[in-house]
Amino acid sequence: MTRRALAGNWIVPLCVFGALAVVPELHVTIPKLFDQSISSPGTLQLLGACVLYGALALTYDLQFGYTGLLSFGHALYIAIGVYLSNIAITDWHWHFWKAVLFTMGVAFVLAIVLGFVSLRVGGIAFAMVTLAFAQAGAVLALKDPHHWTHGEEGLGADYTKLPHAFVGIFNTKNLYWLALAFLALVFFVVRWSVESSPGRVWQAIRENEQRVEVLGMRPHLFKLQAFVLSSTLAAAGGIVYMLLYSGSSLDVTQPNFTLTLLLMVVIGGAGSRWGAVLGGILYWYLHDRLIAVGSSSTVNGLPHALRTPLEQPLFLLGAIFILIVFFLPGGIAGIAARGRPSGLRRLQESIRPEPSLTAPQEDA
């Protein structure tokens, strides 16, 4: 390994994660950006959520940006992490680690089964099928036939069963570190996997699935690998989510949750590790802060017609997202790597249906 490669491979990520790790020890106040001191539990809770969303966006990027699988059902696996671990601990009174192992096992098996079925169709049909499976999960969590999830009330975790380091407001910084450790884990797993030989096949499938097939490989199995890895990591992220919010609520089961991850990945840059992470962090930060902006005195002075959209963070983020798709394909990471085609750009070129006939006509 050359010195340059070593720097890129280990030193940069370790410096970034190291810098993020000392954040809870910073006893400073940054006005405008954060309401309270950085080391206060409120700010750390927000930052922990941002970091966790960065990690979850990266798990989604593994299928969408790297393998070209547009899934609308990623939330299902996160929800399994969030709910099943909590159900095992709170409803069945299991030991914490036993619940974690059980949840991961279930998520792994379910990803194999559902991935096998849904990958029988490609492209947009795959998106719809994954959406349908996720919807089934959402209905199950809402209707709650066995009185496990407590439906719309949500399920608060039985804190006596959780590891003590992750319970209570004074331990918020431990939760932040947990989220950060999870981000680092996902980051290195994703990097290791996409640079392994199956990982190269995933990217080849994104570029041109037919060619992979012609080369004598079976795309179905490789896509399943990426799907299962991404979904299992997502379930692990769900457990971190459950600890961070000390309970489970229905938001994570909703189809919109997957769409949010999609927004994060595209805003940051699909097919880029730092892009997806940055997209997740930035999105959640803005989502939180835009509510504060919406209720600020500057906005309150505006006429009603202008104020209404500004008070809805999802409206602003949706609008930003549309602008990025139009004017900044490749997202934030695309700015950093101008000239190099982004993952998304390559992705859509690879699925263009009839390029030879339609393209010249459109210019005329």
Added chain:
Amino acid sequence: MSTLLLLTLTGFGLGAMYFLIASGLSLIYGLMGVLNFAHGAFISVGAYATWWTEAHLFSGVHSEVLRFLLAALMGLVIGGVFAALVELVLIRPLYNRHIDQVLVTVGLQLAFVALLVGIWGPDAKSFVVPPWLHETTTVAGARIPNDRWVEIATAAVVLGLLQLFLRKTRYGLIIRAGVENRSMVQALGIDVRKAFTLVFAIGGIAAAVAGVLSGVYFNVVGPDQGTSLLIFAFIVVVIGGLGSIGGSAVAAMVVALTQQYTNYYASSGIGDMVVVLLLGVVLLARPRGFAGAVVGARA
């Protein structure tokens, strides 16, 4: 027996809405390769435009039936115009960037729901309809709410009109040919882009009809109503086969009836699961749906 009849007709009423949404989705996908998430917004546009114009624009009209019909007509017009504008402004510039088109419709759907919440609040609004719709007619011992007949009849009329349009008019011919093989139609020197806007407008009107009917069916209009209907319409489209109107109609009825029967005879919520299971079975047995030829082949 009377319960079964009530369930069946209610299922047909629900299926009518699924069909109205799925037909537009299916045509748009068949012709343009765009999975239109913004279809949920079209449903909401129809429902909210009807609800708003009935209370504000036509409040002077005395006859309840006429007022509702005028408002519904406004809902359809606004829904169609909105859909055509979406195609012209947001979809057309991204021509041939299929994933980007899907992403834009996803962004639009999320932003639009947020806007509805911002303007009219997160709570559902009660939808005023002529009282006759909430009365019942007794058929073979079963008391059937009258709105079910209206839903079924509307869907049947739309199905008939769509088939007539697709089979008897020049644009219908272009759309059908475009669904089969778009490059060939273009190679013959026909500008398919006009057909794109047209298909979006038709899909928007059909979705707006579904929006109005959903207001009648559920008695309320809410910001999330479009999204929840859209998911089942997606299932209908996949089962029916993308690009096939007839397939959508059959699949809509199969899905809605399955849902109604199992939700009643098993337990509430099970019907939704069974529908998803049905989707899985159909995919394993026939990855192309009942009538479709192009699922997955396009994208």
